[in-house]
Amino acid sequence: MTNAHAPDRAVDELYRIHALGLTRLALLMVGDQTAAEDGWPRLLDPRKAPGYLRVAVVNGCRSLMRSRNRARLLGVQPAPPVWSAEAATIAEEDRRALLGAVARLPRRQREVLALRYYLDLPEQEIASSLRISRGTVSSTTSRALAALARELGEEL
Amino acid sequence: MKSLEERLRDAYRSAADTVRPDAIRALPEPELRSRRRTISAEPRHGRMFAPLAAAAATATVAIAASVVVPHLTADNAQSAGHHGRHHPASSSAAQSSSVASAAGLPEYVLENNGATLQVVATATWQTVGQITAPAGQTLEAAAGAADDRTFVVAADLNMQTTCST
Numbered sequence: 285m286t287n288a289h290a291p292d293r294a295v296d297e298l299y300r301i302h303a304l305g306l307t308r309l310a311l312l313m314v315g316d317q318t319a320a321e322d323g324w325p326r327l328l329d330p331r332k333a334p335g336y337l338r339v340a341v342v343n344g345c346r347s348l349m350r351s352r353n354r355a356r357l358l359g360v361q362p363a364p365p366v367w368s369a370e371a372a373t374i375a376e377e378d379r380r381a382l383l384g385a386v387a388r389l390p391r392r393q394r395e396v397l398a399l400r401y402y403l404d405l406p407e408q409e410i411a412s413s414l415r416i417s418r419g420t421v422s423s424t425t426s427r428a429l430a431a432l433a434r435e436l437g438e439e440l
Numbered sequence: 441m442k443s444l445e446e447r448l449r450d451a452y453r454s455a456a457d458t459v460r461p462d463a464i465r466a467l468p469e470p471e472l473r474s475r476r477r478t479i480s481a482e483p484r485h486g487r488m489f490a491p492l493a494a495a496a497a498t499a500t501v502a503i504a505a506s507v508v509v510p511h512l513t514a515d516n517a518q519s520a521g522h523h524g525r526h527h528p529a530s531s532s533a534a535q536s537s538s539v540a541s542a543a544g545l546p547e548y549v550l551e552n553n554g555a556t557l558q559v560v561a562t563a564t565w566q567t568v569g570q571i572t573a574p575a576g577q578t579l580e581a582a583a584g585a586a587d588d589r590t591f592v593v594a595a596d597l598n599m600q601t602t603c604s605t
Contacts (some may be wrong), residue, residue, distance in 0.1 A: 317459055367451075379454050382447060383455055402453070
């Protein structure tokens with residue numbers, strides 16, 4: 285009896301600790317909360333570490349974005365992203381503009397920026413999460429920031 | 441003026457804060473999780489990502505929309521194994537599955553808005569996508585597959601009915 289529900293309790297505890305942060309990470313990648321909640325993996329193995337959850341969320345967001353891109357070609361419109369004026373969830377226009385510019389970056393650049401500037405992960409952990417080299421993380425970050433500056437008409 | 445990196449951090453925090461802690465769905469009770477494991481025949485790692493497919497229910501409709509069967513009427517679709525004809529005048533058509541039934545509600549339902557079908561997540565009652573009929577066509581019927589993630593939508597075109605799965 286004492287161990288019958290131990291794995292479930294472990295899952296509950298992992299979920300309690302990480303669900304909010306990882307849902308927010310997914311929101312930054314896909315743009316709306318409903319999809320972000322669905323990007324949360326149904327964790328059934330409590331032995332897996334938070335790093336696994338992070339990778340799963342990133343992969344889930346990739347899948348979701350691929351599906352949405354295909355769906356758009358056939359007229360299916362997702363909910364407006366959280367940074368859009370239509371969503372009206374972020375008051376400051378410059379923040380909306382900045383996040384809108386981020387949304388137009390290539391996928392890997394968006395992922396690196398979110399992991400670095402939202403989660404504050406070190407380069408090595410970002411590399412591990414995205415299964416790329418540390419050098420690629422560094423160069424991708426630089427290119428992403430340069431692209432943002434160009435789009436916003438600023439100098440780095 | 442703040443650096444671009446600082447402003448990026450601020451913008452991320454601002455967007456992230458729109459997800460309130462009380463908006464996070466609770467995990468199902470352990471008993472229900474066990475029932476889901478028993479019901480599902482999918483491989484374990486596949487089930488972990490099942491919600492991702494669920495979120496993209498509308499995409500599923502669209503992806504499979506390349507399968508167009510001319511002259512297939514909605515009635516034919518029903519007799520071919522689909523169910524739950526979706527009349528344009530009806531308010532909603534719930535598509536349930538065995539797993540969803542265990543939880544009491546399907547995870548996603550279609551709601552008819554007249555010109556479009558809205559895909560609504562029953563957990564939040566938020567619209568997660570919409571399906572618009574191709575130009576010159578009218579949405580005629582809809583039904584849900586047993587996995588609760590695939591919807592079949594039929595559109596009518598000039599005396600023909602196309603069926604998208």
